[in-house]
Amino acid sequence: MHTPLMPVEEALSKLLALAEAAPIKDTEQVALAAAEGRVLAHELVSSLDLPPWPNSAMDGYALRLADWTGEPLPVSQRVFAGHSPEPLLPGTCARIFTGAPLPVGADCVEMQENAEVLDDQRVRFTEPLRIGQNIRPQGQETRVGEAVLAAGTRLGPIELGLAASLGCAELTVVRRVKVAVLSTGDELVEPGLPLGPGQIYNSNRRLLGSWLQRLGCEVIDAGILADDLEKTRDCLAGLQEVDLILSTGGVSVGEADYLGIALREEGELSLWKLAIKPGKPLTFGHYKGVPVIGLPGNPASTLVTFGLLTRPYLLRRQGVAEVTPLQFPVPAGFDWPKAGSRREYLRGRLEQGSALIYKNQSSGVLRSAAWAEGLVEVREGHTPGKGDIVQFIPLSELLG
Numbered sequence: 001m002h003t004p005l006m007p008v009e010e011a012l013s014k015l016l017a018l019a020e021a022a023p024i025k026d027t028e029q030v031a032l033a034a035a036e037g038r039v040l041a042h043e044l045v046s047s048l049d050l051p052p053w054p055n056s057a058m059d060g061y062a063l064r065l066a067d068w069t070g071e072p073l074p075v076s077q078r079v080f081a082g083h084s085p086e087p088l089l090p091g092t093c094a095r096i097f098t099g100a101p102l103p104v105g106a107d108c109v110e111m112q113e114n115a116e117v118l119d120d121q122r123v124r125f126t127e128p129l130r131i132g133q134n135i136r137p138q139g140q141e142t143r144v145g146e147a148v149l150a151a152g153t154r155l156g157p158i159e160l161g162l163a164a165s166l167g168c169a170e171l172t173v174v175r176r177v178k179v180a181v182l183s184t185g186d187e188l189v190e191p192g193l194p195l196g197p198g199q200i201y202n203s204n205r206r207l208l209g210s211w212l213q214r215l216g217c218e219v220i221d222a223g224i225l226a227d228d229l230e231k232t233r234d235c236l237a238g239l240q241e242v243d244l245i246l247s248t249g250g251v252s253v254g255e256a257d258y259l260g261i262a263l264r265e266e267g268e269l270s271l272w273k274l275a276i277k278p279g280k281p282l283t284f285g286h287y288k289g290v291p292v293i294g295l296p297g298n299p300a301s302t303l304v305t306f307g308l309l310t311r312p313y314l315l316r317r318q319g320v321a322e323v324t325p326l327q328f329p330v331p332a333g334f335d336w337p338k339a340g341s342r343r344e345y346l347r348g349r350l351e352q353g354s355a356l357i358y359k360n361q362s363s364g365v366l367r368s369a370a371w372a373e374g375l376v377e378v379r380e381g382h383t384p385g386k387g388d389i390v391q392f393i394p395l396s397e398l399l400g
């Protein structure tokens with residue numbers, strides 16, 4: 001009998017619901033310098049106005065507009081950034097530099113390019129002036145008490161710069177998700193060792209290991225797991241302290257599905273047949289209470305199912321609200337004449353605004369993704385030709 005394939009959206013919403021049911025609740029305080037890639041645990045509320053006082057947006061002259069009759073004004077003080085000005089003497093202007101506090105009494109800054117210093121050192125303004133020009137008002141960016149970043153925000157250079165501007169030295173972040181990575185397969189050998197007959201090098205361990213690190217996870221490297229039931233049981237039993245066991249390989253209908261057997265014995269298992277290509281089979285289960293995701297072993301399948309399904313799951317477990325990668329429509333620069341029953345994620349790149357695809361889209365070919373800049377989505381039953389619109393998901397959206 002033919003069970004219908006599970007659409008990508010359904011698999012994703014199931015995984016996100018599972019993630020929400022098992023949130024990482026522990027938090028920790030980290031210095032800003034160590035917070036890159038982490039997830040903010042609480043809303044960040046500003047404890048100050050930003051800027052804290054009105055200041056000049058230009059190098060120039062600060063004056064009170066009412067004092068300006070068109071006649072040149074004498075300069076009564078010089079105000080540098082980081083210094084505190086005197087109140088402005090009536091009938092004068094202040095020499096002022098970008099970022100310097102505005103003297104009390106001034107309500108206008110004219111840039112130096114529109115000012116002429118006369119022989120007697122008075123300054124003549126050559127252009128019309130208006131109140132408030134070139135002044136950054138107090139609190140124009142942020143007011144005291146305003147929520148600036150939401151809980152669940154991932155902290156990157158911009159968020160960390162913003163937190164620094166508010167004077168935060170430390171942030172409270174969600175504990176890292178601990179992920180055990182294991183690669184199943186008798187054929188696998190680690191790079192650096194010689195290949196025996198029938199063997200290949202293990203690419204998924206490194207692919208997932210570095211990717212998880214980028215996502216702020218703590219990686220427990222469980223190495224290669226032989227296709228053997230006893231070893232699978234022992235391996236899983238030794239991974240009870242992690243938040244997720246992430247394995248690759250052995251989830252196709254093949255006979256060597258020891259992960260599935262072990263999960264059935266000691267926990268629960270759902271085998272999903274997904275309408276996704278590459279990547280059809282995916283396992284979700286629990287081993288003695290620890291969540292387990294089993295991804296297909298072919299490296300391009302691992303890439304697509306990790307990027308589109310596991311990454312959002314891991315982020316959501318840390319409370320990240322926004323887990324959908326940015327995507328945008330582009331014209332296809334290729335013909336795809338054969339409609340599929342699964343949604344295809346072709347490894348492609350953009351050239352002159354059109355999506356091109358790598359010549360070999362086999363799920364075993366990781367080189368396709370190294371060539372690519374993104375995944376080109378071809379929906380079930382669709383046969384786009386040159387110029388038809390397809391969705392493009394940049395790899396950069398998935399990798400970070």
Ligand code: AMP
Nearest residue numbers: 183185202203204249250251252297298
């Ligand atoms: P499996 O899902 O175990 O049947 O594996 C499917 C295909 O992916 C087979 O050709 C495996 O040799 C290959 N494969 C599985 N795991 C890895 C891995 N860690 N690195 C490279 N290839 C793999």
Ligand code: MG
Nearest residue numbers: 184185249250
């Ligand atoms: Mg295998």
